[in-house]
Amino acid sequence: EPEVTQTPSHQVTQMGQEVILRCVPISNHLYFYWYRQILGQKVEFLVSFYNNEISEKSEIFDDQFSVERPDGSNFTLKIRSTKLEDSAMYFCASTSAARGSYEQYFGPGTRLTVT
Amino acid sequence: GIQVEQSPPDLILQEGANSTLRCNFSDSVNNLQWFHQNPWGQLINLFYIPSGTKQNGRLSATTVATERYSLLYISSSQTTDSGVYFCAVELRSNYQLIWGAGTKLIIKP
Numbered sequence: 001e002p003e004v005t006q007t008p009s010h011q012v013t014q015m016g017q018e019v020i021l022r023c024v025p026i027s028n029h030l031y032f033y034w035y036r037q038i039l040g041q042k043v044e045f046l047v048s049f050y051n052n053e054i055s056e057k058s059e060i061f062d063d064q065f066s067v068e069r070p071d072g073s074n075f076t077l078k079i080r081s082t083k084l085e086d087s088a089m090y091f092c093a094s095t096s097a098a099r100g101s102y103e104q105y106f107g108p109g110t111r112l113t114v115t
Numbered sequence: 116g117i118q119v120e121q122s123p124p125d126l127i128l129q130e131g132a133n134s135t136l137r138c139n140f141s142d143s144v145n146n147l148q149w150f151h152q153n154p155w156g157q158l159i160n161l162f163y164i165p166s167g168t169k170q171n172g173r174l175s176a177t178t179v180a181t182e183r184y185s186l187l188y189i190s191s192s193q194t195t196d197s198g199v200y201f202c203a204v205e206l207r208s209n210y211q212l213i214w215g216a217g218t219k220l221i222i223k224p
Binding site: 033035037042043044045048055056058089091093102103104105106108109111 | 145146148150156157158160163201203205210211212213214215216217
Protein backbone atom coordinates (compact mmCIF):
# COMPACT_ATOMS: atom_id res chain seq x y z
CA GLU A 1 0.00 0.00 0.00
CA PRO A 2 1.42 3.42 -0.94
CA GLU A 3 2.49 5.58 1.98
CA VAL A 4 3.93 8.98 2.78
CA THR A 5 7.57 8.83 3.81
CA GLN A 6 9.63 11.39 5.73
CA THR A 7 13.34 11.84 6.34
CA PRO A 8 15.10 12.10 8.66
CA SER A 9 13.15 10.47 11.47
CA HIS A 10 15.03 12.54 14.04
CA GLN A 11 17.08 15.71 13.55
CA VAL A 12 19.07 17.51 16.19
CA THR A 13 20.29 21.00 15.36
CA GLN A 14 21.69 24.04 17.10
CA MET A 15 19.71 27.23 17.49
CA GLY A 16 20.16 29.51 14.49
CA GLN A 17 20.93 26.71 12.03
CA GLU A 18 18.90 25.96 8.93
CA VAL A 19 17.11 22.64 8.62
CA ILE A 20 15.32 20.97 5.74
CA LEU A 21 12.74 18.31 6.43
CA ARG A 22 11.91 16.03 3.53
CA CYS A 23 8.75 14.24 2.54
CA VAL A 24 7.77 12.01 -0.34
CA PRO A 25 3.97 12.14 -0.71
CA ILE A 26 1.93 9.35 -2.25
CA SER A 27 2.67 9.45 -5.97
CA ASN A 28 -0.72 10.35 -7.47
CA HIS A 29 -1.63 12.86 -4.77
CA LEU A 30 -2.03 16.53 -5.63
CA TYR A 31 -2.37 18.32 -2.28
CA PHE A 32 0.39 18.45 0.30
CA TYR A 33 0.52 19.66 3.87
CA TRP A 34 2.86 20.23 6.81
CA TYR A 35 1.68 20.02 10.40
CA ARG A 36 3.61 20.20 13.65
CA GLN A 37 3.05 18.88 17.15
CA ILE A 38 4.90 20.30 20.13
CA LEU A 39 5.45 17.60 22.74
CA GLY A 40 2.25 16.91 24.69
CA GLN A 41 0.13 19.31 22.64
CA LYS A 42 -2.36 19.04 19.79
CA VAL A 43 -1.37 18.86 16.15
CA GLU A 44 -1.27 22.27 14.42
CA PHE A 45 -1.57 23.09 10.73
CA LEU A 46 1.37 24.92 9.14
CA VAL A 47 0.84 25.08 5.38
CA SER A 48 -0.90 23.50 2.40
CA PHE A 49 0.48 23.34 -1.12
CA TYR A 50 -1.17 22.72 -4.48
CA ASN A 51 -0.12 23.23 -8.06
CA ASN A 52 3.34 24.41 -6.99
CA GLU A 53 2.17 27.15 -4.71
CA ILE A 54 1.02 27.69 -1.15
CA SER A 55 -2.76 27.55 -0.94
CA GLU A 56 -3.15 28.22 2.77
CA LYS A 57 -0.84 28.94 5.72
CA SER A 58 -1.26 29.47 9.43
CA GLU A 59 0.06 32.23 11.67
CA ILE A 60 2.84 29.87 12.74
CA PHE A 61 4.19 29.75 9.18
CA ASP A 62 6.16 32.99 9.27
CA ASP A 63 9.08 34.19 7.15
CA GLN A 64 11.40 31.64 8.78
CA PHE A 65 9.50 28.83 7.05
CA SER A 66 9.35 27.91 3.39
CA VAL A 67 8.13 24.94 1.36
CA GLU A 68 9.17 23.60 -1.98
CA ARG A 69 8.46 20.76 -4.36
CA PRO A 70 11.83 20.70 -6.10
CA ASP A 71 11.56 17.67 -8.34
CA GLY A 72 7.99 16.41 -8.66
CA SER A 73 8.32 13.81 -5.93
CA ASN A 74 9.85 15.45 -2.85
CA PHE A 75 8.10 18.05 -0.74
CA THR A 76 10.33 19.95 1.67
CA LEU A 77 9.92 22.21 4.67
CA LYS A 78 12.80 24.58 5.39
CA ILE A 79 13.31 26.46 8.63
CA ARG A 80 15.91 29.17 8.00
CA SER A 81 17.09 29.98 11.51
CA THR A 82 15.82 27.53 14.07
CA LYS A 83 14.67 28.59 17.53
CA LEU A 84 14.27 26.51 20.66
CA GLU A 85 10.49 26.71 20.27
CA ASP A 86 10.71 25.04 16.86
CA SER A 87 11.41 21.75 18.65
CA ALA A 88 8.47 19.55 17.70
CA MET A 89 7.32 16.61 15.64
CA TYR A 90 6.71 17.65 12.04
CA PHE A 91 4.26 15.68 9.95
CA CYS A 92 3.81 15.73 6.20
CA ALA A 93 0.47 14.73 4.68
CA SER A 94 -1.03 14.37 1.23
CA THR A 95 -4.39 13.79 -0.37
CA SER A 96 -5.58 12.98 -3.86
CA ALA A 97 -9.12 14.36 -3.79
CA ALA A 98 -9.92 11.53 -6.19
CA ARG A 99 -13.51 10.27 -6.33
CA GLY A 100 -14.62 12.85 -3.79
CA SER A 101 -12.38 11.56 -1.00
CA TYR A 102 -10.34 14.17 0.83
CA GLU A 103 -8.72 11.86 3.34
CA GLN A 104 -5.30 13.12 4.37
CA TYR A 105 -2.58 10.50 4.71
CA PHE A 106 0.23 11.21 7.13
CA GLY A 107 3.89 10.33 7.17
CA PRO A 108 5.62 8.96 10.28
CA GLY A 109 6.97 12.37 11.25
CA THR A 110 10.36 14.00 11.83
CA ARG A 111 11.25 14.79 15.42
CA LEU A 112 13.18 18.08 15.41
CA THR A 113 15.20 18.95 18.49
CA VAL A 114 16.75 22.41 18.65
CA THR A 115 19.45 22.85 21.29
CA GLY B 116 -12.97 29.67 14.31
CA ILE B 117 -14.26 26.16 14.61
CA GLN B 118 -13.79 24.41 17.95
CA VAL B 119 -13.07 20.70 18.24
CA GLU B 120 -13.53 19.16 21.66
CA GLN B 121 -12.71 15.61 22.62
CA SER B 122 -13.83 13.72 25.68
CA PRO B 123 -12.78 12.25 27.96
CA PRO B 124 -9.25 13.70 28.06
CA ASP B 125 -7.93 10.58 29.78
CA LEU B 126 -9.26 7.04 29.99
CA ILE B 127 -7.78 4.08 31.85
CA LEU B 128 -9.29 0.64 31.22
CA GLN B 129 -8.54 -3.01 31.79
CA GLU B 130 -7.77 -5.21 28.83
CA GLY B 131 -10.97 -6.56 27.34
CA ALA B 132 -13.11 -3.54 28.19
CA ASN B 133 -15.05 -1.48 25.67
CA SER B 134 -14.76 2.30 25.29
CA THR B 135 -16.42 5.22 23.56
CA LEU B 136 -14.53 8.37 22.65
CA ARG B 137 -16.39 11.50 21.63
CA CYS B 138 -15.57 14.41 19.33
CA ASN B 139 -17.78 17.52 19.22
CA PHE B 140 -17.29 20.27 16.65
CA SER B 141 -18.85 23.69 16.54
CA ASP B 142 -19.54 24.15 12.81
CA SER B 143 -20.46 22.16 9.70
CA VAL B 144 -17.52 20.23 8.33
CA ASN B 145 -16.62 18.68 5.02
CA ASN B 146 -14.32 16.03 6.42
CA LEU B 147 -13.66 14.27 9.72
CA GLN B 148 -10.84 11.86 10.47
CA TRP B 149 -9.88 9.78 13.50
CA PHE B 150 -6.23 9.00 14.22
CA HIS B 151 -4.31 6.90 16.72
CA GLN B 152 -0.94 8.27 17.82
CA ASN B 153 1.21 5.39 18.95
CA PRO B 154 3.93 5.59 21.63
CA TRP B 155 6.51 6.37 18.93
CA GLY B 156 4.56 9.45 17.89
CA GLN B 157 3.30 8.14 14.56
CA LEU B 158 -0.20 9.10 13.43
CA ILE B 159 -2.18 6.13 12.21
CA ASN B 160 -5.27 6.80 10.06
CA LEU B 161 -8.26 5.04 11.61
CA PHE B 162 -11.30 6.43 9.84
CA TYR B 163 -12.23 9.00 7.23
CA ILE B 164 -15.84 9.56 8.24
CA PRO B 165 -17.55 12.86 7.34
CA SER B 166 -20.88 11.13 7.99
CA GLY B 167 -22.36 7.72 8.69
CA THR B 168 -20.88 4.65 10.31
CA LYS B 169 -17.80 2.59 9.49
CA GLN B 170 -16.27 -0.48 11.07
CA ASN B 171 -12.78 -1.91 10.93
CA GLY B 172 -12.26 -4.96 13.11
CA ARG B 173 -12.69 -4.04 16.77
CA LEU B 174 -12.99 -0.35 15.94
CA SER B 175 -15.99 1.49 14.62
CA ALA B 176 -16.93 5.13 14.21
CA THR B 177 -20.11 7.10 13.74
CA THR B 178 -20.45 10.72 12.67
CA VAL B 179 -23.75 12.55 13.01
CA ALA B 180 -22.96 15.62 10.95
CA THR B 181 -26.29 17.35 11.60
CA GLU B 182 -25.64 17.20 15.36
CA ARG B 183 -21.92 17.95 15.02
CA TYR B 184 -20.38 15.01 16.78
CA SER B 185 -18.52 11.82 16.09
CA LEU B 186 -17.96 8.74 18.24
CA LEU B 187 -15.14 6.21 18.14
CA TYR B 188 -15.88 2.79 19.64
CA ILE B 189 -13.16 0.37 20.70
CA SER B 190 -14.31 -3.09 21.70
CA SER B 191 -12.37 -5.77 23.56
CA SER B 192 -9.46 -3.40 24.21
CA GLN B 193 -5.90 -4.66 23.94
CA THR B 194 -2.75 -3.14 25.43
CA THR B 195 -1.66 -2.19 21.92
CA ASP B 196 -4.67 0.13 21.72
CA SER B 197 -2.95 2.43 24.22
CA GLY B 198 -1.99 5.86 22.94
CA VAL B 199 -3.67 9.11 22.08
CA TYR B 200 -6.72 9.24 19.83
CA PHE B 201 -7.26 12.42 17.84
CA CYS B 202 -10.24 13.70 15.96
CA ALA B 203 -9.59 16.25 13.19
CA VAL B 204 -12.05 18.15 11.00
CA GLU B 205 -11.81 20.05 7.75
CA LEU B 206 -14.12 22.92 6.90
CA ARG B 207 -13.61 22.87 3.15
CA SER B 208 -12.18 20.31 0.79
CA ASN B 209 -8.40 20.08 0.66
CA TYR B 210 -7.84 22.64 3.36
CA GLN B 211 -6.33 22.35 6.77
CA LEU B 212 -7.35 19.78 9.33
CA ILE B 213 -8.25 21.32 12.70
CA TRP B 214 -7.43 19.00 15.57
CA GLY B 215 -8.89 18.21 18.93
CA ALA B 216 -6.69 17.90 22.00
CA GLY B 217 -6.98 14.11 21.97
CA THR B 218 -8.05 11.37 24.36
CA LYS B 219 -5.19 9.56 26.08
CA LEU B 220 -6.12 5.91 26.43
CA ILE B 221 -4.24 3.52 28.69
CA ILE B 222 -5.13 -0.18 28.56
CA LYS B 223 -3.83 -2.16 31.53
CA PRO B 224 -3.10 -5.87 31.21
